[in-house]
Amino acid sequence: MDVDEVSDKLQKTANSDPASSAPLGPRKTVWVIGHDIVCWAGDYAAASGWGSALGLEDRLQITWLGHKGMQWDALVPTISLQITRLGSPDAVVIQLGENDVPERKESDLIISMTADLHTIMCRLPNTRFFWSELLERRKWPGPASSARFNLVEKKISTSAGEVIEATGGFVIQHPDISFKQTALFKPDGVNLTDWGLDIWLHSIRHGLLGWLES
Numbered sequence: 594m595d596v597d598e599v600s601d602k603l604q605k606t607a608n609s610d611p612a613s614s615a616p617l618g619p620r621k622t623v624w625v626i627g628h629d630i631v632c633w634a635g636d637y638a639a640a641s642g643w644g645s646a647l648g649l650e651d652r653l654q655i656t657w658l659g660h661k662g663m664q665w666d667a668l669v670p671t672i673s674l675q676i677t678r679l680g681s682p683d684a685v686v687i688q689l690g691e692n693d694v695p696e697r698k699e700s701d702l703i704i705s706m707t708a709d710l711h712t713i714m715c716r717l718p719n720t721r722f723f724w725s726e727l728l729e730r731r732k733w734p735g736p737a738s739s740a741r742f743n744l745v746e747k748k749i750s751t752s753a754g755e756v757i758e759a760t761g762g763f764v765i766q767h768p769d770i771s772f773k774q775t776a777l778f779k780p781d782g783v784n785l786t787d788w789g790l791d792i793w794l795h796s797i798r799h800g801l802l803g804w805l806e807s
Contacts, residue, residue, distance in 0.1 A: 618652075621653055621684065622654050622656070622682040623653050623686065624656050624658055624684070624685045625655060625657050626688070627659055627725070629659065630784065630793065634785075634790050634794055637794075648798065653805075665709070672717075682717070684804065686797060687722070690727050691727050691728060694733075694746050695742060703753075707752070707753070711756070721804060723757070723762060723763045725765045727746045727749065728793075729771055730778075730782055731782030732783060739772055763800055763803070763804060765796050769796075770792055770793060776789075
């Protein structure tokens, strides 16, 4: 996806949005949890035309729970803390796991992720969960190639997504965020530029809107 295609998507979102004509009711609470991407995206959304609730202010209250450098083992403690502070949310979006890929064995990470996802889903039985696919990166630590790590990451992400879908949750895909698209990444090869964040936020919004309309 190039810059013009991003602009077209954003324009279509603004001009033809089923949310604008949907019946209003109590706002649903959504937590978006994850690492640096969530930090940057939450700040960017609040300061740009997206807004903190991604244009769905009448229907959603979104809490951005991003922590720079966050790794998978912090997920359960983070959710437990937020439950004590805020109660149970209506939905949780998870963007987490990329930072663990170069540090843990693929099989061990999948086992850990599966167990933790079942733990939080059992603790929040009335919450709808969204798995935001792990994002490709242009640069990974160590001698292994980016293509190899991105392939391993895809396998891990697919496994986690299947766990979420098996309990009635959703997978949010990011097919347009590719490590081959240099314009979408900052020089570090990990974090997204504003254009990359626009694409990511569009996908998150699309997933949440589909849930609201279902």
